[in-house]
Amino acid sequence: MRFFKYLMKVAIFSFLAFIISYIGINIYAMISPKLNITNNGTYYLYDNEDNLVYQGSSTSSWANFEDIDEDLINAVISIEDKKFYSHHGFDILRIGKAMLTNIKTGYIVQGASTITQQLVKNLYLDFGKTWKRKIKEAFLTVIAEIQYDKNDILEAYLNTINYGNGNYGISNASLYYFNKDVSDLTLEEAIILAGIPKSPNKFNPVSNYEEAIKRAQIVAKAMLNNQVISTVTYNNLNFNNINIYGKTNQNNLQMLMYYQDAVYKELEGLGISKSILESGSLKIYTNLDLEKQTSLEKNILNTISKDKELQVASVIVDPETGKIEALTGGVDYTLSQYNRATESKRQVGSTIKPILYYSALENNLVSSSKFKSEYTIFNINNKESYSPTNFNDKYANKDITMAAAIAFSDNIYAVKTHLFLGVDSLVKTAKKIGIKEELQEIPSLALGTGEINILDYATGYATFASGGYKKELYLIRKIEDKDGNIIYKKKEKKSLVLNPNYVYILNELLSNTTSSAFKDYTSATASTIASKLSRKYAIKTGTTPTDYYTVGYNKDDLMLIWLGYDDNREFTSNYGYMAKNILADTLEEIQINLTDNWYETPQNVVGIVLDAVTGEVTNDSSKAIIYYYLKGSEPAISKEQYVIETKKD
Numbered sequence: 001m002r003f004f005k006y007l008m009k010v011a012i013f014s015f016l017a018f019i020i021s022y023i024g025i026n027i028y029a030m031i032s033p034k035l036n037i038t039n040n041g042t043y044y045l046y047d048n049e050d051n052l053v054y055q056g057s058s059t060s061s062w063a064n065f066e067d068i069d070e071d072l073i074n075a076v077i078s079i080e081d082k083k084f085y086s087h088h089g090f091d092i093l094r095i096g097k098a099m100l101t102n103i104k105t106g107y108i109v110q111g112a113s114t115i116t117q118q119l120v121k122n123l124y125l126d127f128g129k130t131w132k133r134k135i136k137e138a139f140l141t142v143i144a145e146i147q148y149d150k151n152d153i154l155e156a157y158l159n160t161i162n163y164g165n166g167n168y169g170i171s172n173a174s175l176y177y178f179n180k181d182v183s184d185l186t187l188e189e190a191i192i193l194a195g196i197p198k199s200p201n202k203f204n205p206v207s208n209y210e211e212a213i214k215r216a217q218i219v220a221k222a223m224l225n226n227q228v229i230s231t232v233t234y235n236n237l238n239f240n241n242i243n244i245y246g247k248t249n250q251n252n253l254q255m256l257m258y259y260q261d262a263v264y265k266e267l268e269g270l271g272i273s274k275s276i277l278e279s280g281s282l283k284i285y286t287n288l289d290l291e292k293q294t295s296l297e298k299n300i301l302n303t304i305s306k307d308k309e310l311q312v313a314s315v316i317v318d319p320e321t322g323k324i325e326a327l328t329g330g331v332d333y334t335l336s337q338y339n340r341a342t343e344s345k346r347q348v349g350s351t352i353k354p355i356l357y358y359s360a361l362e363n364n365l366v367s368s369s370k371f372k373s374e375y376t377i378f379n380i381n382n383k384e385s386y387s388p389t390n391f392n393d394k395y396a397n398k399d400i401t402m403a404a405a406i407a408f409s410d411n412i413y414a415v416k417t418h419l420f421l422g423v424d425s426l427v428k429t430a431k432k433i434g435i436k437e438e439l440q441e442i443p444s445l446a447l448g449t450g451e452i453n454i455l456d457y458a459t460g461y462a463t464f465a466s467g468g469y470k471k472e473l474y475l476i477r478k479i480e481d482k483d484g485n486i487i488y489k490k491k492e493k494k495s496l497v498l499n500p501n502y503v504y505i506l507n508e509l510l511s512n513t514t515s516s517a518f519k520d521y522t523s524a525t526a527s528t529i530a531s532k533l534s535r536k537y538a539i540k541t542g543t544t545p546t547d548y549y550t551v552g553y554n555k556d557d558l559m560l561i562w563l564g565y566d567d568n569r570e571f572t573s574n575y576g577y578m579a580k581n582i583l584a585d586t587l588e589e590i591q592i593n594l595t596d597n598w599y600e601t602p603q604n605v606v607g608i609v610l611d612a613v614t615g616e617v618t619n620d621s622s623k624a625i626i627y628y629y630l631k632g633s634e635p636a637i638s639k640e641q642y643v644i645e646t647k648k649d
Helices: 002-031 070-080 092-105 115-124 131-147 150-160 170-178 187-198 209-225 231-235 256-269 274-279 290-304 349-362 402-408 411-421 423-432 443-447 454-465 500-514 527-532 576-590
Strands: 044-046 052-055 283-286 311-317 324-328 370-373 378-380 384-386 398-401 469-471 476-480 486-489 494-496 538-544 547-553 558-564 605-611 624-630 642-644
Touching: 052 256, 070 115, 070 150, 070 187, 070 209, 115 131, 115 150, 150 170, 170 187, 187 209, 209 231, 256 283, 256 290, 256 324, 256 476, 290 311, 290 324, 290 576, 311 454, 311 576, 349 402, 349 411, 349 423, 349 443, 349 454, 349 500, 349 538, 349 547, 370 402, 370 411, 398 402, 402 411, 402 500, 411 423, 411 443, 423 443, 454 469, 454 500, 454 547, 454 558, 500 527, 500 538, 500 605, 500 624, 527 576, 538 576, 547 576, 558 576, 624 642
Parallel strands: 044 283
Antiparallel strands: 044 052, 283 476, 311 324, 311 558, 370 398, 378 384, 469 494, 476 486, 538 547, 547 558, 605 624, 605 642
């Protein structure tokens, strides 16, 4: 009896607390300014010339409730919130069921959000599943229900929800997917659109047509159960001949969305959450160069079209400023939204060797320093052995120079250099130039067994391309609010971390990878693209069983490209030529109007004509290159061999 009275008191107290809270919220809602539910989350992306290239809503159109297809309204209510017109913001039965599930698991794993709850969440809240956010959501939901009628809420919801592929709002989605006004949709088209918001990337018909149709069939069944379509109509639905348009009125580059996603990621790093972005009408000014992006995409698609499963990640950077001007994170965003440029880490192969050889130059080795290229078994600490091989098991079986080792990408020379310097030297230099990845101090690191993200890697290479200055790579140069107030502006920072003399020597060594003078037990690794190049570039290739990398740069542009498969399968064909050709074609196109884009020889560097492979004096011009040295480290030869004298102050 006493326990029953206690329960009655608790019930009465809870009821009174609820009544008082509800009255308080109603009073607050009536005297407070109206919530703004007509903000359709428009955001604007501008390129490097301040041209608008993308809007988060594709257009600024807003569909009025009376203009929205009735079938679409019925479909949305049936699948999202069938009691929308009868509840006051919350579906108590659904909430109770979800709460039981969450209590059992100890986490918030299931929701019961109504359309009103989803609207306030999209406009005002983050997307975390915390009790604090749920309480705030409930508060705003009550206010919205008090301040607006149901049709206003549904109209706002349909105009702000995410429909995938950068489309926010039903007008934009209708135009993008079906090239139709929202009032002209067929029943099947309306049903497909209604199914998208549950998972915009998964259920939109451009990215995943089959999943979109499966979802549409679930929506149709809900409409039948909700008695808004008849059994005859349901049975006559035909999803087999849906015409998917999938275009905007603006550029339709199929990889451009990877650049946008990278912008999202950078925004998060700046403290601007995706929810703020989607509700705030922000103007985001990026470093996107549409000409470079277009050239990059075109050359990728023209080159790798034979293999439908082959993937790509690539980036073009201005070495002087660190601006990311073009980026691809995959072959086709509509088929895969996984951004390999920002998210993945892959083995970099021999492209890591320039970092090793800069360290060697800094530790008193020179361009003509020699090691013997022959099959070698290395004994490591008398406990284990390491026996790397050259590509196709080809060896010079004689001494070769650093210049030749770089041009041929000789693995034996690289490992000998690595062990000679100490396995920590390469790791320290990688850190110095800005690479954040934690690399292991092991013998095989000299051959690129470490996995590095392409943007992280580009940071390091930009240090070489800029003459030794480390800088932060970035996509966003400034952000303005809807009133034009600047809320963020990038401040470029750079610091000289390398010796410019050694960087120049290294860059000259890398320019030899296309040279025909290197013909011996093999040829220069990039010699196959030499005929395509009208300018001087530092180029390095890298190959592993699962990855192809090529890096190329001069003082105006740095480009990195990776090819491989998402499942890490090994290549059955030599696709290395693809990466090299994409790089050559792209760099040549984007630099067609540029001249004088190689580096000026530093005053403390001298150049001497020597045999490309042996580093000895030669009279055969077909086998000769210019070797560069820091003044005082050059070999003792006659003055006539010098081709570049020390510059006078």
